[in-house]
Amino acid sequence: MLLAKTLTSSTFKLALIAIGTFGVIVSAIFSYVYLSTSDYVRSRSDRSIMAEYMDLQGVYKQSGREGLIGLIRQRTSDKAFAGHIYSLADPSSAILAANLGEWPPAATAPSGWTEFRASGTAAERSGGPLMRGMINTFASGDRLLVGQDISDLDRFAGQIKIAVISGVSLIFLLAGVASVLVTRRTVGRIEQINATSRAIMASGLDKRIPLRGTHDEWDRVAENLNLMLERIETLMGEVKQVSDNLAHDLRTPLTRMRGRLEKAYHSQRFDEDAQVLLGDTIADLDAVLRIFTSITRIAQIEAQVRKEAFRTVNLVEITREVVELYDAAAEEKGSCLTMIGEGEVPATGDRDLIFDAIANLVDNAIKHGRAGGDVIVASETVNGAPVISITDDGPGIPTDQRDQVFKRFYRLEQSRYTPGNGLGLSLVAAVARLHGARIEMSDSLPGLQFKLWFPAPGT
């Protein structure tokens, strides 16, 4: 998991680019060293071969074949010329004088530079010492080969080659391992930050990113993020405290107020007009209290405390209950409320809250959908994820206002005069957030489809 993240991380990609560039430069330097070294060594041996060749050619031209044969014989027996090779052959390739067993089969060119491995047997031919020589064919048809054993040079070049290849490979290997380790460390720290962010989104602001105490830049980032979280938590706490206090402090006077009004209402001491006035006031006070209750309820849901009471619920059962409850209301409006889904659609959550959310959506669909239209409520499992959809064939919600409708007290122009307080969808959004569910709104042409995608149970 971490390895996969390491290999796909941008740090690792940067490291790969760096290794690649570095590798190309190192290879170029080593190749240059190798080529120029071998070139230098070769040119030195070439000069001495050339000088020797010129000597022998001069003798051939002055004293002819016999003179050269004599010189070659003299040279081959001279210790000072050890390491040199000589061969003189007549036009029929018969050897006239040489310190090589036979004319090297690889040296077929009539003139010019040649390289071959000299040895007696065929088996040794590939492994024998490397020779470099100059061939020339005289006007008479005689062929002369003058050369030197360059196996030292050969070995040197081979060693340099091995050093270059193994050096470059080692550098690549070390750089690769180093970049994986470095990237892994970076990714590990980022993963910690990510994990904390996810935990905060899932359960609340009380989580903090762990510090390693290394005082490096990652610790400083984590420290600052933690300070920021601390600040947000304090602010949220203050806001919550204010609303809680408000809720608590208002509740008592409201209870008293309602009690007094009710007492007056039931005392029958007033005439009919005053009685109606009192009744209306109580009704309005109740409406205020309901809004108040809804706000407190949404705040309570958003505080995420109810997550502890989550258990496995069957969405089919809950939607069936909602549909049953709202069936009469749909009937009254002449609409047809249909339920799709059977068996088990398990999800993890709070039954009351899910009921409330679906009830709000169904209520909206009946209220704002077409009178005499269809409202379809479905619960099913799609690719392992439980999903509830509520579809109507009413006017829908304009695309540009779809995000707005979740705001508290927001009401569409078209529904300003239907009863409601603009809190229903805020509650749906709060419930969805608490459950980690995704809300999807789409056109059902005509009408609106509302979908609640719950996370697959057990994830």
Add this chain to the structure above:
Amino acid sequence: MTGGHRRILVVEDDLETAGQLVEQLTTSGYQVDLATCGNDALHRGTTAEYAVITIDRMLPDIDGIAVMRQLRDDGIAAPFLIISALGEVDDRVRGLRAGGDDYLVKPFSFVELLARLEALGRRSDTVAKETILRVGDLAIDLISRTASRRGKDIDLLPKEFQLLEYLVRNEGRVVSRAMLLQHVWDLHFDPSTNIIDVYVGRVRRKVDDQQAYPLIHTIRGIGYCLRAPR
């Protein structure tokens, strides 16, 4: 032993609310004792026998739930009506309701409180063992889950039957909308629409249409009452 089924203990720390409660409950024919803190409630709860004890969740000294638990441990069997502010309606409170008691969210209407007290008080003195309940010419069979009037079957959906059963069990008593939501749908919130009225309206059409007399009556501003004419 003093007491009986019209005696109620009110535990409430807000003096004005307490005063209103005592006054209105007394007017409604109850004998009311008042305790203004948890210790007072513990003392009174064990010295007299009450039909119902109403207790505020937030008391100055001891938590209302703790007081209730202590009284239970002391062998007090009276049903409790927990009065709680909305934010405090947690699982503990909901769990209590399942145990046979009830709760009410502040601020509440007095008639709502009265309806619940009536229901709780009755529960403590009768335990119905019959499998067929009758009100006037209505009979509901708790085993086969069917209802009929004058022997003629009424076609009811399962929840409609549950609603009718709840009304029948509380015959002659006012049942509020919130009580119906809690007991029939097990919902602990107010959907803040007239959804219950519409639903009861449909049940009423099925039960009362083309009958000699209506059984389900609307009580304005509160809820419903099922009763046969005297």
